Amino acid sequence: MKCKICGRPAVIKLPAHNIALCEKCFEEFVLRRVKNAIKTYKMFTKDDKVAVAVSGGKDSLALWDILTRLGYETGGIHIHLGIGKYSDESLQKAENFAKKINSELTVIYVRDFFGTGIPEIAKITKRKTCSVCGTIKRYLMNRFAYEKGYTVLATGHNLDDEASTLLGNLLYWKDLYLARKGPVLPSTHPKLIRKVKPLVFLTEREIAAYTILRGIDYIYEECPHAAGATSIFHKHVLNEIENYSPGTKLHFLKGFYERKNIFARLYPEETKMQHECKECGYPSSGEICGFCKLRRRVKEKLENGRETTTA
Ligand code: SF4
Numbered sequence: 601m602k603c604k605i606c607g608r609p610a611v612i613k614l615p616a617h618n619i620a621l622c623e624k625c626f627e628e629f630v631l632r633r634v635k636n637a638i639k640t641y642k643m644f645t646k647d648d649k650v651a652v653a654v655s656g657g658k659d660s661l662a663l664w665d666i667l668t669r670l671g672y673e674t675g676g677i678h679i680h681l682g683i684g685k686y687s688d689e690s691l692q693k694a695e696n697f698a699k700k701i702n703s704e705l706t707v708i709y710v711r712d713f714f715g716t717g718i719p720e721i722a723k724i725t726k727r728k729t730c731s732v733c734g735t736i737k738r739y740l741m742n743r744f745a746y747e748k749g750y751t752v753l754a755t756g757h758n759l760d761d762e763a764s765t766l767l768g769n770l771l772y773w774k775d776l777y778l779a780r781k782g783p784v785l786p787s788t789h790p791k792l793i794r795k796v797k798p799l800v801f802l803t804e805r806e807i808a809a810y811t812i813l814r815g816i817d818y819i820y821e822e823c824p825h826a827a828g829a830t831s832i833f834h835k836h837v838l839n840e841i842e843n844y845s846p847g848t849k850l851h852f853l854k855g856f857y858e859r860k861n862i863f864a865r866l867y868p869e870e871t872k873m874q875h876e877c878k879e880c881g882y883p884s885s886g887e888i889c890g891f892c893k894l895r896r897r898v899k900e901k902l903e904n905g906r907e908t909t910t911a
C-alpha cells in the first residue's frame with residue numbers, strides 16, 4: 601500500500617476519502633481538515649486567544665497539539681471532576697502535555713466550589729451523573745475562559761461524537777437540542793464565550809492514529825460513568841453504516857449543518873440569556889443560574905450532614 605500523495609509506504613487507509621497516506625502526508629491531512637473546519641464555519645482567527653477544554657483524553661490533547669502547530673495562540677483549561685483515580689490521572693496527562701508544548705494550563709477543582717466531587721453531587725441532587733457533570737463543566741469552562749481573557753473556547757468533539765449525538769436527537773426528534781447543535785455556538789452575552797468544535801471533520805480513528813504518530817500520551821481509560829451510554833451504541837450503528845458505505849458519517853453531519861437553521865428557527869429566543877445570575881454575575885435564563893442553584897443544594901446538604909454527625 602503506497603501513499604497516494606508521495607508514493608512512500610502508507611501507514612493508514614482512509615476509505616471515506618478513498619486514499620492511503622504515509623505518516624507525513626497523514627499528519628498534513630489532519631492539519632488541513634482542522635484548518636478547513638475552522639475556515640468553513642468561521643470559528644476563529646489568528647487574532648483570537650483560544651482556550652482548549654483539555655480533559656486529558658486523546659481528542660482534547662490532539663486538538664491542543666494541532667491548534668498549536670497551526671500557529672494559534674492557545675492555552676488549556678482542565679476541570680478536575682473529583683472522580684477518583686480517573687480524575688487524578690487525567691490531570692496528570694493534561695499537565696504533562698502542557699509542559700511538553702510549553703503552554704499554560706489552568707486547573708479548576710470541582711471540590712473547591714462544591715466541597716465534593718461529581719459522583720457525590722449527583723447522589724445528593726438525585727440527578728444523572730453525566731447531566732450534573734455537563735452543567736458544571738459548561739459553567740466552569742466558560743467562566744474561567746472568560747476570566748483568563750480567552751476569546752473562544754474549543755472542545756475536542758469529533759465527527760463520531762457529533763454524528764452519534766445527531767442520530768440520537770433525530771431518532772427522538774429532540775427539536776430543541778437540534779436547534780442548539782452546531783460546530784459553533786455563538787456568544788449571546790458579553791460573559792458567554794463562543795464555543796467551537798474544530799475536530800468535526802475528523803473521525804475517532806483518525807484522531808487516535810494522529811496521537812500515536814505524534815507520541816501524545818493520553819488517558820486510555822474511559823470515565824467510569826461513561827460505560828453503557830446510548831451514544832456508544834449509536835456510534836456502533838454509524839460505524840456499521842460507514843463500513844458499508846464509506847463517507848456516510850461525514851455526509852450526514854455536514855448535511856445537518858447546512859440545514860440546521862430549520863431547527864434554530866423553531867426556537868428564536870432559546871439562545872438568549874437575558875439575566876445575570878444574582879449570585880455569580882454570569883449569564884442565566886433565570887435570576888439564579890443552574891450552577892449556583894446546584895451549589896446551594898449541595899452545600900446545604902453537606903452542612904446538614906455535618907451538623908447531624910456532630911450533634
Ligand atoms: Fe462527566 Fe464522566 Fe459523564 Fe463524561 S462520562 S459527562 S466525564 S461523568
Ligand code: ZN
Pocket residue numbers: 877878879880881882888889890891892893
Ligand atoms: Zn450563578
